[in-house]
Amino acid sequence: MVVANNKVVSVTYELRKNSADGEVIEIVKDDNPLVYIAGMGSLLPDFEANLMGKKLNESFTFSIPADDAYGPREESAIIDLPLQVFMVDGEVDYELVRTGQTIPMRDQDGNRLNGIVLDVNETTVKMDFNHPLAGDDLYFTGKIVGIRDATQEELEHGHVHGHGGHSHDEED
CATH class of the missing domain: 3.10.50.40 (Chitinase A; domain 3)
Incomplete structure (x- = not known):
């Protein structure tokens, strides 16, 4: 066979x-x-x-x-999201939202995707949604x-x- x-x-x-x-x-x-x-x-x-x-x-x-x-790395897949996106009950979980962490998310159409936190500052979280490979x-x-x-x-x-x-x- x-x-x-x-x-x-x-x-x-x-x-x-x-x-x-x-x-x-x-x-x-x-x-x-x-x-x-x-x-x-x-x-x-x-x-x-x-x-x-x-x-x-x-x-x-x-x-x-x-x-x-998995295609080439796309700069357009690296985006800044408002820190508020990660707030739950007015608080940001900085154990979850930290550099190097992979966070499961959904896009505007409800599709699941994973993003890697590249940087966190007082107003935004820079995320990379490229496939790791x-x-x-x-x-x-x-x-x-x-x-x-x-x-x-x-x-x-x-x-x-x-x-x-x-x-x-x-x-x-």
């Missing part, structure tokens, strides 16, 4: 920033592999494309250029550790069920 659309794929990998010698960003091991349904579009398109056709236990090495991963090439090495057919239910729901996937309460 090979990685193809509608297959449940389990992979282990090491992700490095920019090259084989770059900073290690993430390590996904055998005890908790990444499990996904190929072709559902839940992962970076180039990540999925590089795994298509691979066999069980086959190793892989590939890179994804920044423009095809924006501007970086991604370098992956890993192995295909599982391939199986997706169940009809998994295909209908668009995600993996069971070990390594999602489970539903009986009410769902």
